[in-house]
Amino acid sequence: MLEMAAPKYLSVAHALEGQIRAGRLKPGRRIPGEHELAKEFDVSRGTVRQALGVLARKRLIRTHPGAGSYVEFGRERLEYSLGWTAALAAMGTTIRSRVLRLEVVELPDLAAGLGSQTSQFVALDRIRLLESGAPIGLDRSRMPLTPRTEPFLRMDFSAASLTSALREAGELAALSEEWVHIHRVDGEEGSLLRRHPGDACLLVRRVTRVSSGRPIEHVESILDPDLFHMHFGPNPVKPIPASRRSHGAPESTTRR
Amino acid sequence: MLEMAAPKYLSVAHALEGQIRAGRLKPGRRIPGEHELAKEFDVSRGTVRQALGVLARKRLIRTHPGAGSYVEFGRERLEYSLGWTAALAAMGTTIRSRVLRLEVVELPDLAAGLGSQTSQFVALDRIRLLESGAPIGLDRSRMPLTPRTEPFLRMDFSAASLTSALREAGELAALSEEWVHIHRVDGEEGSLLRRHPGDACLLVRRVTRVSSGRPIEHVESILDPDLFHMHFGPNPVKPIPASRRSHGAPESTTRR
DNA sequence: ATCTCCAACATGTATAGACATGTTAGGTCA
């Protein structure tokens, strides 16, 4: 069968991707520049730029104006579900945290959503960085302001664990609930995470409660999607209510 | 403070995004064409195309060669965690399924990973479509081939529920486990889902087992990330092992 | 040996033009 020719920019992207995945272009190393690739593939520099754009969106390369494009393939996926400590251990390295914000804020909507008795929260925002300085995540934690959490305002959370701080304050986590979205970063988030505005990242929203159901933490984490995945379970399968079962409704009610 | 001028293509993108979010460019409607926008903003058509590329990557618009670009803002997010049936009900509409593949395949690696006694699986691939025909997800289910699942090979899964079929075959789901990733679609997946290769989608991998631990289904679902999110819990928080707790290791061991 | 400067590299942005391919609407014909 005669295969329709792909556009040149996709052919170039495919060829470079093949070299990256085969290890001929190695992680951390610079790939040939745009002008050089244009000569090599006998295409225009614009076509090369389009191809590199494809590779950049696949997170195979990262371009640095003035310096060149570097291979990023080979980064290991990390499991975030158990929090940063587990991710840290799995990576065999340390991560640094930089506190972006630590103050009291008034959030009535969040209070209503959580069933919190107070609408004042300790707001702790941190960016997580590899030793190299590369950002890998952004955390926005909100803890109801109580006598137990008020001392957090004077803690150094670049070095301290919030989970530990909560525990030591007597706030024993018993129940958590999570939502996972794809989140497209805005300009500020993009700037912090070294992403382009609109880029897709993993957003995990977690609510933690004590055994009585009182919320102790609400956190939204924006995670590098090429570094992290989520893992849940094993969990019991929730039985389907009998009324729904008896109908035996198929997933699709429209015949193809 | 003197603010550095954004590139023209970002200014154009921002202006159009503002119109979309303000409702002046309405969902489903065509936006002005590239030539018209070039005149309107007094920039080149290439600059307009770059701006539209930004909006396309943000899923605010979708372009159709020859026809124009249409606004997509306003699509509702759906929760996938309880499966297609729940998503379907929440949407207040039906979805159609198209079977792409239904056959027996040999998958020793998957068998090893699942602890399955057989390395033969019933492979059922389906694409999920809205009534309009728009694709919203892609499912690849693998069921160990047993006398109970062998009849699946002759079932019409464009209309039938796999979950129901398993239950009616006596395979009672008791335990499930899930992983959530961002997945960048390849050419074939992109073509099926009307996405560009490299686009980020939500990939949910779920393993379901009966109470004895025997696996009955392994499914990978690729979901439109702008339509779906995941929800987990409320679940009990797993206590941290005492040995780790006693060390009191902070999340970050490196002081800023 | 170190510092400074600058040329030569890199990528980013913008423009213009040409051609390919897809879609649509209107005119013509049966």
Place this chain on the structure above:
DNA sequence: TGACCTAACATGTCTATACATGTTGGAGAT
């Protein structure tokens, strides 16, 4: 009225050129 055809629209791809901005390495001075 419906079918068909085609012109005029749309976007996609490709090329070339020019200029802006960032980085790097080497030469020269101290």
